[in-house]
Each structure stands twice: as structure tokens, then as C-alpha cells.
Amino acid sequence: MSGNNWRGYRGTWRGGWNSSKRGSSYNSFKNNTYLYSGSPSISGNQTPTHSHGMDFLTPENSPFIGSLPSTSDLQVLRKRELEMCPFESWEIYLPSVSYESGSEIEKLVTIFLRFFSEFYNTDQFNRIKSNRVINLDHNDIIYDPDLVLEIPCIAELIRDQPERVLGAIGLAIDQILSNRYTNNSKDIDRTPLTIQLYNYSPITTLNSLRSSQYEKCVSVIGVVIKITNIRPRISRMAFLCSACKGVQVLSLLDGKYRVPTKCLARGCRGKSFFPMKTSPLTESAGWQSISIHELVGGDGVMHKSVECELNGCLVDSCIPGDVVTITAVVKASSGEQERASKERKNLIYLRAISVIISISNKQIFNEDDLSAIRELQKIPNLFKLITNSLSPTIYGHEVVKAGLVLGLFGGVTKQKDEHILMRGESHVLVVGDPGQGMNHLLQAVSTLTPRSLFVCGSSATAASLTITLTKEPGGGGDYTLEAGALVLGDCGVCCIDEFEKMNTQQLALIEAMEQQYIRVSKSGIICNLPARTSIIAAANPVGGHYNKTKTVSENLKMNSSLLSR
The missing domain is CATH 2.40.50.140 (Nucleic acid-binding proteins)
Incomplete structure (x- = not known):
């Protein structure tokens, strides 16, 4: 290909990429960019295609597809500050930090390198090598005497600079794995390690x-x-320079799409790049x-x-x-x-x-709680005390309060046959004339359990009780799954006031009350969500007064199948 034709192609590509370069700065990319160079060539009379925004190269529109370099053909030209870096994966774990010999972050990685070499045994390193996941207990780090002696402010560093500290830990362990398995370097998975820090304290509301x-x-x-x-999110994108055919890899911090503003190859002035979605360098x-x-x-x-x-x-x-x-x-x-x-x-x-x-919703009792429970155990008529303690401002209604207390305690799940389970949650329906304090009783019940919700039947819908599917903003067509009151009250209590005003919504409760699950089959989404919730509802009879000559179903005009639950 002649030089004149090549200049013509360069001019065409530059014009197509001017809009994507506006507002960007080279300083925002120079610390996150390093170069791979290869030797692809333009074949035939292919016409270059403009690329805008997030449009990636495809075999139909790319002039380079027939000769893209393979992974073995690519030569890594590292940044100058990384040429003397002893850590191979510095730019992967610390993409926003420039390497400087003797810097604080370099000393931190060195300390972690010594610490984790003795912290994990061979079996643990083999597990990390295969899973590429590190489960790290926060207490093992901040309370280790040897590590605290070298880094006295380790707890403050994790609190104030978590991404940098976890990146340094990941880099150190990755370097240990690289040194341990040097002989089998072809079998090592180069996927970046993921660090999952748990047991971090204090808990923030x-x-x-x-x-x-x-x-x-x-x-x-x-x-x-x-x-x-x-959804997929690109963390590192390979870009092909239209001038020298070199390949740069850019770290996309926070998932924000960026384009290099300058080629790092010496002597190259190329400023237009093609994103390479199918490149093995794109992660x-x-x-x-x-x-x-x-x-x-x-x-x-x-x-x-x-x-x-x-x-x-x-x-x-x-x-x-x-x-x-x-x-x-x-x-x-x-x-x-x-x-x-x-x-x-x-x-x-x-x-x-x-x-x-949280696998279970069991509360953790301290010594004061256990001491109070022992004192309550000595009371002869304990159930009467608990019943009278429920909403003491409401005088009387001992039978109603006793039923609510039994609904709070619930039962025990039993296995009737080999594959049949009988639910242990009890559902309670309180029926009475208006002005009897049923609303106050339900509110008192909702404050006694650690996981409870209070719903008004006049404003509740079937979707708000079970599952809501909504389209995500942005026009992508994806759906968001949002839980309703019964799912949020799993292993808890859902209090429903004005239950008689729920007409069609009552049918949505039948499956949850009997099967303890809500099955979703909408918009291509099929799933089962647990709803092991005790429903405590209050309803007023039709006409305002309860007619003792009629059944409960006739007084409420409620579906008998729902009432049997």
C-alpha cells in the first residue's frame, strides 16, 4: 500500500473520531495505559468504517479483522515507571497508582508479601489458585501482632483507603502464586484475584x-x-491504533468508557483508536x-x-x-x-x-436478656403476663390478645410424608366492629418482631404484596425484580389492616399463605421467592356490625378458599 493511500485512511479515521475525543484529557489516561504492538496489515481494498461511542469492531466493519495479532504475537511495551517494577501485575491491581520505588504503597505490598507467605499454607494457596477468590477476615488483619507491628495504622488504612489496601493485598498474593507455580506458568489462571473482606466493624446504618x-x-x-x-461490564479494553497498528490496553475505572487520546508508541502520532471487543486482552x-x-x-x-x-x-x-x-x-x-x-x-x-x-433470623441475646428470661420463667402464669403486656393501653380483649400472641409464636414445621412439609407459620384474622382498637393491636404486634411490616388493605395492590416487575430506565428492555410485603416479611410477620377492602388482592395471598412461596413467571423471568410470613389481618364486617346469625365468610364476603388458610 502506498503512503498516499495510508494518509488518506488516517484522515478519514481522524474525522470519524473527533466527536469522541472532545472533553478528554491525556492526563486522565496516561497512568492507566500501556502498549501492546503487533504487525497487522490492511488487506485488499477494504474501506475503513467509522466507529462511534460504544460500537465495537465486528468482522463485517473492521479493516484489521483478517490480520489481528494473536496473543503470542503481541509484545508488551510497559510504561517507563513499570520497566523496573518487580511486581508483574501492578497495573491490574493498582491501575490508578503509578509505581515508584521506595513509595509507601510499594512498601505496603512488600509487607503483605512477607505476611501472606506465612499466613496461608500450601492447601490454601492451591484453593486460591483454582478459585481465584480470597475470603479474608477483617479481624485476622487488624489484630495480627506481627502485621500491626509493621503497619500500626492498618485498621485506619482499610477504613480510609480500602481499594488501595485490598489491591495491594491482591497484588502480593498474586505475586506469591506466580513465584510458587513458576514451573507450571502455562497452567496458571491469570484472572485477577477477588478479595472478599468480611467481619468488618463497626456496622453503619x-x-x-x-x-x-x-x-x-x-x-x-x-x-x-x-x-x-x-450485565457484562468491561474493566479493561484493548484499543487498536489506526496509525501504527499497535494495541493499547486501557483500564476503565468504575466501568466508565474512555478512549485513549494518544498512542504511546515512540514516533507515532496516532490519535484515533478502534475498540477491540473480541481481543483476548479485553477483560x-x-x-x-x-x-x-x-x-x-x-x-x-x-x-x-x-x-x-x-x-x-x-x-x-x-x-x-x-x-x-x-x-x-x-x-x-x-x-x-x-x-x-x-x-x-x-x-x-x-x-x-x-x-x-443471614441464614437464620435468630436474635442474639446478651447476658441481661438471658437473666430477664430466667426471671420470667419463675412466674407461675407466664402466658397471662405476656398476653396482658400486648398493647396494655387497650383494656380487655384478652381472647383477641391471646390469639395474636399465639400467632407471633407460631408453630413448628413438620414433615407429614416423605415429600410433604406442613408449614409452621400461623395466620390470624381478627374480625370486629369499628372502633374496637384493632388497628392499635396490629401496630403493637408489628413492633414486637425484628422483621415485620404493616400494610393498609385500602391502598395495597397485588403487586405490592407479592412481586413487581418494572422496566429499567434507559430503554434497554431489561426488567427489575422488586419484592413486595410478603417477600420482605419472610420469616417474620406481615400485618394487614382493613383486610375487607382488599377484593382482588386477596387472591394473591392464597399461594403465599399455603405454599410459603411466590412463583413468578412474567416477562421471561421464572423464579420462586420464599414468603414464609405469618399474616395477621384485621377486618370489619359488612354493614359495620357483626351478625352472629351468619358465618364469618358471610359477614366478610370473603372467599372461602382464602378463609381456610
Whole structure:
């Protein structure tokens, strides 16, 4: 190919990429970019195709597809500061940190290298090598005497700079694996290690999350109310220079798409690049967003909700209704632009480091609680005391209160046959004339359990009680699965007032009350969500007064199949 034709192609490509280069700065990429060079060539009379935004090369529109270099043909030209770096994967685990010999971060990696060489045994290293996941107890780090002696402020470093510290730990362990398995280097999986830090303390409430905690480590407890579909997110993208045919790999921090502004090859002035989606140098992982609500025991009220981002092996680790303990890094994303001003508000979200699901909802009792329980055990008529303690401001109604107390205690799940389980949750329906204090009794019940919800039947819908499927914003066509009251009250209590005003909504309760599951089969989503919830409802009879000559079903005009549950 002649030089004139080559200049013509370069001019065409530059014009096609001018719009994508605006507003970018070389300084934002030079620390995250390194070069691979190969020798592809343009064959035939192929016409170069413009690439805009996130349009990747395909065999139909790429002038290089027939001669893209293979992995073995690519030669790594590292950045100058990394040429003398003793750590092979520095740019993978610490993409935003430039290597400097003798720097604090370099000393930190060296200390972790010595520490974890003795911390794990051979079997543990073999497990890490195969799984590529490191489960790290926070207490093992901050309370180790040898490590604290070398890094006295290790707890503060994890709190204030979690991504940098975890990146240094991952780099150190990756270097240990590389040194241990040098002879079998072809068999080593080069997938970056994932560190899951758990048992982080103290626990932060969702209501207390502030912008001052940006980029800091927190641990929160909440109930999952919404999940999205799993999507791929590119973490490192390979770009092909249109001038020298060199390949650069760019780390896409926070999943934000970026394009190099300058080729790093010496003597090359190319400024237009093609993203290489199918290149072996491009790395991607699963991504999922969930929303968690803070569940506060003692008042039965759902409080603030926060979006949480799951990446890699954490995706699909929980479902709506699960109570989770999440260790995460506080992040901020640009929200929607306000109409009155040109400013954008930053929205706080969490990027999960680890997700622990609470298998049981058993409360942990301290010594004072156990001492009080022993004292209650000595009372001769304990059930009467518990009954009278339920909403003491409501005088009388001892039978109604006794029924509510029995509904709170529930029963025991039994196995009738080999494959038939009998539920242990009891459902209670209170029927009475208006003005008898049933609303106050239900509110008192909702405050006695650590996981409870209070729903008004006049405003409840079938979707708000079971499952809601909504389309995600952005026009992608994906659906978001949002849990209703019965799913959120799993292993708890759901109190429903004005039950008689729920007409068609009552039919949505039959499956949950009997099978203890809610089956979803909508918009291509098929799943079963647990709803092991005790339903305690209050209803007023038709006409305002209970007619003793009629049955309960006739007084309420309720479906007999629902009443039998």
C-alpha cells in the first residue's frame, strides 16, 4: 500500500473520531495505559468504517479483522515507571497508582508479601489458585501482632483507603502464586484475584451514610428489595491504533468508557483508536445492581434504601427478601440534571466487597436478656403476663390478645410424608366492629418482631404484596425484580389492616399463605421467592356490625378458599 493511500485512511479515521475525543484529557489516561504492538496489515481494498461511542469492531466493519495479532504475537511495551517494577501485575491491581520505588504503597505490598507467605499454607494457596477468590477476615488483619507491628495504622488504612489496601493485598498474593507455580506458568489462571473482606466493624446504618464517607469502607445490614438482570461490564479494553497498528490496553475505572487520546508508541502520532471487543486482552465481568432497605428491629418500619453494586463472583448471590450484611466502598454517581439549574447531584451508592446472607433470623441475646428470661420463667402464669403486656393501653380483649400472641409464636414445621412439609407459620384474622382498637393491636404486634411490616388493605395492590416487575430506565428492555410485603416479611410477620377492602388482592395471598412461596413467571423471568410470613389481618364486617346469625365468610364476603388458610 502506498503512503498516499495510508494518509488518506488516517484522515478519514481522524474525522470519524473527533466527536469522541472532545472533553478528554491525556492526563486522565496516561497512568492507566500501556502498549501492546503487533504487525497487522490492511488487506485488499477494504474501506475503513467509522466507529462511534460504544460500537465495537465486528468482522463485517473492521479493516484489521483478517490480520489481528494473536496473543503470542503481541509484545508488551510497559510504561517507563513499570520497566523496573518487580511486581508483574501492578497495573491490574493498582491501575490508578503509578509505581515508584521506595513509595509507601510499594512498601505496603512488600509487607503483605512477607505476611501472606506465612499466613496461608500450601492447601490454601492451591484453593486460591483454582478459585481465584480470597475470603479474608477483617479481624485476622487488624489484630495480627506481627502485621500491626509493621503497619500500626492498618485498621485506619482499610477504613480510609480500602481499594488501595485490598489491591495491594491482591497484588502480593498474586505475586506469591506466580513465584510458587513458576514451573507450571502455562497452567496458571491469570484472572485477577477477588478479595472478599468480611467481619468488618463497626456496622453503619443506612440512614447515617454521608458524603464524607466517600471512598471509605463501611459495613451495612439490610434486606434486599430489588435486583436487576446481570450485565457484562468491561474493566479493561484493548484499543487498536489506526496509525501504527499497535494495541493499547486501557483500564476503565468504575466501568466508565474512555478512549485513549494518544498512542504511546515512540514516533507515532496516532490519535484515533478502534475498540477491540473480541481481543483476548479485553477483560469483562458480570455486573448487577441491588437495592437494600434498612430493617430496624423494634419499630417494624422500613427506612432508607441504598443502591449497591455487585461485580464478578458476587453477582446473583442474593434474592429479594434476603437479609444481607454487605462490606462495601462508598461511591458517588452523577444523578439526573435538575431542570432549574445546570448542576448535577451526586447520588451515594455502595460497591460491594463481600455479601453475607443471614441464614437464620435468630436474635442474639446478651447476658441481661438471658437473666430477664430466667426471671420470667419463675412466674407461675407466664402466658397471662405476656398476653396482658400486648398493647396494655387497650383494656380487655384478652381472647383477641391471646390469639395474636399465639400467632407471633407460631408453630413448628413438620414433615407429614416423605415429600410433604406442613408449614409452621400461623395466620390470624381478627374480625370486629369499628372502633374496637384493632388497628392499635396490629401496630403493637408489628413492633414486637425484628422483621415485620404493616400494610393498609385500602391502598395495597397485588403487586405490592407479592412481586413487581418494572422496566429499567434507559430503554434497554431489561426488567427489575422488586419484592413486595410478603417477600420482605419472610420469616417474620406481615400485618394487614382493613383486610375487607382488599377484593382482588386477596387472591394473591392464597399461594403465599399455603405454599410459603411466590412463583413468578412474567416477562421471561421464572423464579420462586420464599414468603414464609405469618399474616395477621384485621377486618370489619359488612354493614359495620357483626351478625352472629351468619358465618364469618358471610359477614366478610370473603372467599372461602382464602378463609381456610
